[in-house]
Amino acid sequence: MSGGALKEAAVDLLDDYAARIDDDRLEAWLDLFAEDCCYRIVPRENHDQDLPLPIMLCPNKNVLRDRIVSLRHANKYNLHYDRHIISGVRVRPEGDGARIEANFVVYQTSLEGESQLFAVGRYRDRVRAEGGTLVFVDKLVILDSFAVPHLIATPL
Amino acid sequence: MPEHATVGHNRQGVPAVHWPRNDYSRIPYWLYRDRAVYELEQQRIFKGPLWLYVGLEAEIPKPGDFRTAWLGDTPVIFDRDAQGKVHVVVNRCAHRGALVRREVRGNAAEHICIYHRWCYGLDGGLLGLPFRRGLKGQGGMPPEFDMAQHGLERLAVATYQGVIFASFREDAEPLETYLGGVITRHLDRLFGKPIRVLGYHRQVIDGNWKLYLENTRDTYHGSLLHDFQSTFGLSRATQTGGVSMDERHRHNLTWAKVGTDDDAEFGKIYKENKVHDSSLRLLDPGMVQFRREFPEGISLAICSIFPNLTVHQISNSLATRQVRTRGPGRFEIFWTYFGYEADDEDMRQHRLLQSNLAGPAGLVSMEDGEAIEITHRAVMAEADACSVIEMGGNGPIASLMHRITDVPVRGFWSYYAELMGFAPEDAIR
Numbered sequence: 001m002s003g004g005a006l007k008e009a010a011v012d013l014l015d016d017y018a019a020r021i022d023d024d025r026l027e028a029w030l031d032l033f034a035e036d037c038c039y040r041i042v043p044r045e046n047h048d049q050d051l052p053l054p055i056m057l058c059p060n061k062n063v064l065r066d067r068i069v070s071l072r073h074a075n076k077y078n079l080h081y082d083r084h085i086i087s088g089v090r091v092r093p094e095g096d097g098a099r100i101e102a103n104f105v106v107y108q109t110s111l112e113g114e115s116q117l118f119a120v121g122r123y124r125d126r127v128r129a130e131g132g133t134l135v136f137v138d139k140l141v142i143l144d145s146f147a148v149p150h151l152i153a154t155p156l
Numbered sequence: 157m158p159e160h161a162t163v164g165h166n167r168q169g170v171p172a173v174h175w176p177r178n179d180y181s182r183i184p185y186w187l188y189r190d191r192a193v194y195e196l197e198q199q200r201i202f203k204g205p206l207w208l209y210v211g212l213e214a215e216i217p218k219p220g221d222f223r224t225a226w227l228g229d230t231p232v233i234f235d236r237d238a239q240g241k242v243h244v245v246v247n248r249c250a251h252r253g254a255l256v257r258r259e260v261r262g263n264a265a266e267h268i269c270i271y272h273r274w275c276y277g278l279d280g281g282l283l284g285l286p287f288r289r290g291l292k293g294q295g296g297m298p299p300e301f302d303m304a305q306h307g308l309e310r311l312a313v314a315t316y317q318g319v320i321f322a323s324f325r326e327d328a329e330p331l332e333t334y335l336g337g338v339i340t341r342h343l344d345r346l347f348g349k350p351i352r353v354l355g356y357h358r359q360v361i362d363g364n365w366k367l368y369l370e371n372t373r374d375t376y377h378g379s380l381l382h383d384f385q386s387t388f389g390l391s392r393a394t395q396t397g398g399v400s401m402d403e404r405h406r407h408n409l410t411w412a413k414v415g416t417d418d419d420a421e422f423g424k425i426y427k428e429n430k431v432h433d434s435s436l437r438l439l440d441p442g443m444v445q446f447r448r449e450f451p452e453g454i455s456l457a458i459c460s461i462f463p464n465l466t467v468h469q470i471s472n473s474l475a476t477r478q479v480r481t482r483g484p485g486r487f488e489i490f491w492t493y494f495g496y497e498a499d500d501e502d503m504r505q506h507r508l509l510q511s512n513l514a515g516p517a518g519l520v521s522m523e524d525g526e527a528i529e530i531t532h533r534a535v536m537a538e539a540d541a542c543s544v545i546e547m548g549g550n551g552p553i554a555s556l557m558h559r560i561t562d563v564p565v566r567g568f569w570s571y572y573a574e575l576m577g578f579a580p581e582d583a584i585r
Binding site: 041043045046049051052053054055056057058059060062063065066067069070073074075076077078146147148149150151152153 | 260261353354355356357358359360361362381383384387388436438439440442443488493504505508509511512515516517519522523525526529
């Protein structure tokens with residue numbers, strides 16, 4: 001892929017990622033990850049201190065699938081809508097893929113229509129081309145807003 | 157026929173509580189939202205004759221290491237001095253009241269307020285202040301100003317197995333007596349070998365802090381609210397377990413042992429009670445695998461220590477939780493996760509994987525945030541309605557060899573009422 005095409009593909013991937021969470025299509029969201037993926041949400045205070053503790057850790061795709069199954073069938077959480085805003089996307093080619101960095105914010109809206117800023121942070125991702133499209137191999141969500149309001153159920 | 161309490165303050169504006177029952181099986185909802193009650197709690201509980209959880213010695217291993225924390229609404233610094241001694245001081249300048257330390261952590265030889273640069277030692281003593289003698293013979297502090305009288309406010313400090321507690325009162329009973337044998341034995345179990353801090357979680361919940369203290373003492377919600385536990389076999393009410401309290405019923409240890417029930421019995425009982433009937437299985441069972449690291453085989457232990465500490469063991473996930481109040485309608489849970497120095501890399505990874513179980517995104521704890529918020533929202537308007545706490549029986553408060561109970565919640569309220577001066581004359585303790 002050329003530099004421009006790679007950047008376009010990376011932005012498409014992030015937009016797809018956001019849309020599938022925001023539309024509550026979490027099973028389809030799983031399709032954006034490679035089988036050997038790792039998904040982590042890490043509080044910025046831990047990240048900055050080199051402390052390993054994540055808020056959410058899925059070191060392979062099965063754990064990620066289990067998360068979604070649990071959300072659908074076992075967990076109870078605040079009923080809400082999500083809205084992701086992603087900006088400042090930077091892409092650097094690497095091997096058969098790329099590294100992506102981007103800022104994100106997530107607003108949550110209650111079933112009674114009240115919106116609140118829920119999360120702020122940045123993505124540090126590693127992606128690779130698979131079947132003509134990019135997939136996440138490693139997704140690190142560094143959470144600036146690590147004093148989490150309410151709870152985190154849906155992925156960021 | 158519902159029983160009612162009456163919301164009330166006496167002529168001085170001090171809350172006066174009418175309890176419909178003397179065994180704390182009815183809790184008036186207005187106690188969760190009343191500003192005067194909250195302010196009294198700050199004085200009589202968070203500055204009361206008891207011990208508050210501050211942090212862990214392992215968080216400040218070296219001389220000069222410090223961290224900041226909150227005890228109720230009061231900001232504190234805890235640090236280790238050059239001799240290795242741990243101090244806990246109020247993080248408020250003795251001059252004009254500014255926060256002295258604004259960082260969460262660090263290492264320093266002294267604490268200096270940015271406002272007028274008053275400088276304090278690690279023990280809180282005032283070391284110096286600019287222009288004390290004035291400038292060119294003018295200004296300065298009065299000659300009788302006594303540095304020794306103007307340090308940071310010092311708290312009494314006691315540690316047990318590396319767990320740091322502090323008290324605003326000199327007349328608090330000795331820490332070990334305050335904790336009691338049930339709790340000290342449990343802390344021996346968890347902190348009896350060198351620990352390693354793995355990191356922190358924070359969660360801010362829109363609800364009254366007492367709802368969380370009730371939550372960690374109400375053991376029967378576990379297998380009903382937290383479906384992950386029962387669905388995937390981590391903790392089920394059919395397992396061998398129980399609740400143990402100290403003599404005064406202010407603390408509680410809820411415990412259970414995995415592998416002590418059988419699947420068929422569990423399925424039958426949960427189906428009869430219409431809880432759920434699930435055949436779901438995890439694709440990656442590591443999340444619910446208990447590595448038997450404690451000899452007695454306890455796989456779940458929620459230890460609630462009055463008023464601001466819970467220590468959890470959920471399978472191999474270990475953490476302390478500090479409850480920090482933020483007004484009547486909000487509190488923060490500050491979680492410190494740990495493993496042991498002796499853990500190998502595989503065990504460390506296992507603990508990190510199981511950190512998924514707790515915290516704000518915890519597969520078996522996210523529901524607590526929601527349960528507290530929906531309770532707080534629904535009781536805000538109530539003047540005289542009460543909650544009903546009778547599971548496990550009413551009347552006397554005692555430890556039990558099962559977990560279908562919220563008796564420890566009544567224990568919490570009995571000590572709370574005593575400290576607050578709210579207890580009825582014939583109160584059951």
